[in-house]
Amino acid sequence: MKQSDQKIYLASKSARRRELLRQIGVEFELLLLRDQTPRGPEVSEEVLPDEAADAYVARVTLEKAECAHHTMLWRKLPIRPVLAADTTVVVDGRILGKPAGYAEAAEMLRLLSGRTHEVLTSIAVRHHDDTWQVTQRSAVRFTALNETAIHAYCMSTEPYDKAGGYGIQGMAAVFIEEIAGSHSGIMGLPLFETTQLLRQAGVRILGVNSH
Structure with missing residues (x-):
């Protein structure tokens, strides 16, 4: 990648991911996937039968990266690395997506109450053939x-665009006793891992890349 062009494409609508990329100084343009086409969404987030959470989140992320990469080529946009991500919350092996309404959000919070759950965020970077x-x-x-x-929480706007029905960066922070792992990963983009992948794609972060 030329030093003069260090931008990437972000294939995500998440405001949190945009904030996190800005936090580490990564310049980006949005390359959003379409939710509505004659055949439905460009990338379906439906869970396949008997699909494990880690396989699910990795598959959806990879499909988003591939779709955005092909969109870049089809639209003849400048060639840049494409970053995609997906986050899911898991409790008792059950995948909790984004709640459709109040009742579903409240049910999710009851499931999470007084317990430990997992947050899985998969990230993928596609550049050229890699x-x-x-x-x-x-x-x-x-x-x-x-x-x-x-x-009170479900009456706010916070639960409804977030996996598991809560956001760690918002009011739900008062619910959280302990975390083990990546705070930014729980928000939707683990910055350490993201930096490693972007450097492999030739993006300089803090003056460093892997090449």
Whole structure:
């Protein structure tokens, strides 16, 4: 990649991922996948039958990176690394996606109440013919939640665009007793692992790349 062009494409609508990339000084342009086409979304986030959480999050992430890369070529955009990511919350082997409404968000919080769950974030970088990917795992322990707290949180806007129905960077921080892993990974983009992959793709971060 030329030194004069250090931008990447971010294939994600997540405001948190944008904030995290800015935090480490990575310049990016959005290359968003379409949710609605005649055949449905460009990348489906439906879980396949008997699909394990780690396989699910890695598959969806890789499909997003591939789709965005091909969109870049089809639109004849400048060739740059493409970064995609997906996050899922897992409790008792059950994958918790983004809640569709109040009832589902409240049910998710009841499942997480007083327990430890896993947050898996997979990231993939596609550049030319190479793809680099890693999945980061973190453990999060919630305090016991009463119905008043659950109701108050679900009446806010926070739960409804986030896997598991909560965001660690928002009001739900008061629910969290302990984390083991990556705070930024729980937010949706583990910065240490992301930096390693972007450097492999030739992106200089803090003046360093892997080449």
